[in-house]
Amino acid sequence: MTDATDPRTVGGDGRPADAEWAGDVARAVIENAGSVIVGNRASIEQLVAGLLGGGHILLEDVPGVGKTMLARAIASSFDCSFKRVQFTPDLLPADITGTNVYDRKTEEFEFRPGPIFANVVLGDEINRAPPKTQAAMLEAMEEQQVTVDGRTHGISSPFVVIATQNSIERERTYELPAAELDRFMLKLRLGYPNADDETAIIERAIGGHAIGALTPVASVDDLRAIRATTASVDVSEPIREYVTRLARYTRENAELGVSPRGSIALVRTAQGRAILDGRSYVIPDDVQAAASVVFAHRIRTRPGDPDAESLVSNALETVPVEG
Structure with a gap:
């Protein structure tokens, strides 16, 4: 350490x-x-x-x-x-979050935290x-x-x-x-x-x-x-706009596209990838490396259309880095 x-x-x-x-x-x-x-x-x-x-x-x-x-x-x-x-x-919800237990000595309920803590x-x-x-x-x-x-x-x-x-x-x-x-x-x-x-x-x-x-x-x-x-980690305006275009592509080509929460998640994961390289700024490669694992599980494709992973790949191939 x-x-x-x-x-x-x-x-x-x-x-x-x-x-x-x-x-x-x-x-x-x-x-x-x-x-x-x-x-x-x-x-x-x-x-x-x-x-x-x-x-x-x-x-x-x-x-x-x-x-x-x-x-x-x-x-x-x-x-x-x-x-x-x-x-x-x-498994019950209380098994995760915890529960209140009556303490006979104090005659009060005491919270016993579950494993989520x-x-x-x-x-x-x-x-x-x-x-x-x-x-x-x-x-x-x-x-x-x-x-x-x-x-x-x-x-x-x-x-x-x-x-x-x-x-x-x-x-x-x-x-x-x-x-x-x-x-x-x-x-x-x-x-x-x-x-x-x-x-x-x-x-x-x-x-x-x-x-x-x-x-x-x-x-x-x-x-x-x-x-x-x-x-x-710095995320420049062109990078933010690129993420927005990728998210909008999924919404326009799927039954359920990526939400704004998903866009934020992609930016934060890209920031994490920048740190792995010791950088204090995000580059397009960071976004592209994380896009599939951040976006795909948020997408619901239409019957007969490409699956979510393919849709994200298509977005990366189609959406320009520069607007």
Whole structure:
């Protein structure tokens, strides 16, 4: 972890740090996670960029390709509070947010916080829980707070939800509503590893997995500093206009296009990608590298039209960088 006396850190007071230093720490997190996740370097970078941009991450794929392991590796790379929620059909909203418990000694109700009260929350197989339970996540993800019995309880910053989603067992899962999908800054798919990577995965798994020995390389104050730095990355007017044109293209060519929240998410993820390069300004390449993972899950295409990923690719090929 970085030295708390380093003048480029902020000590938790929220001031931006140096972009080059922030990039160094972010890349250290990527390397740390990559020490236990074979392959998928691009997905790790996308996840970290979204994390720096202040967003929540959705990992969707078939079982057994490392979704949960990736979430754990990123969480373990930061020295901050971490909670895991295993979503099941019988999970209740209070199991996530917490509940009020009567204390006989004080004769008052005491709030017992649920696992949502952590810096990093892993929601494992989020689509296994019913809609009512999924809805309990929305306020926390959008407002960084939960309301229980009419009382609001704030969640400490930084706060990020990394959720995994089972994409195979449709008969035993619940589809995430559009409003909840829109709260996830980006959605990633890992895919099957190639032959060499799979052989390396098997080798690493013999005798126990390396995730148990993974140690943090950054503190919670580092994460606050890097997020503040990411938010201060310059986004010029031409870049903002480019993002707007991309979003409008999706609205004009799909049943449901990207919302303004999606446009903001793309800008923030692009800022995160700029930090990965140690830059204090966004370039078109940052936008183009993040567009698919930020936009695609927000789009509903018409029957017979290209799928959402193809629509985003078409937008990148068609929409000019300069207006």
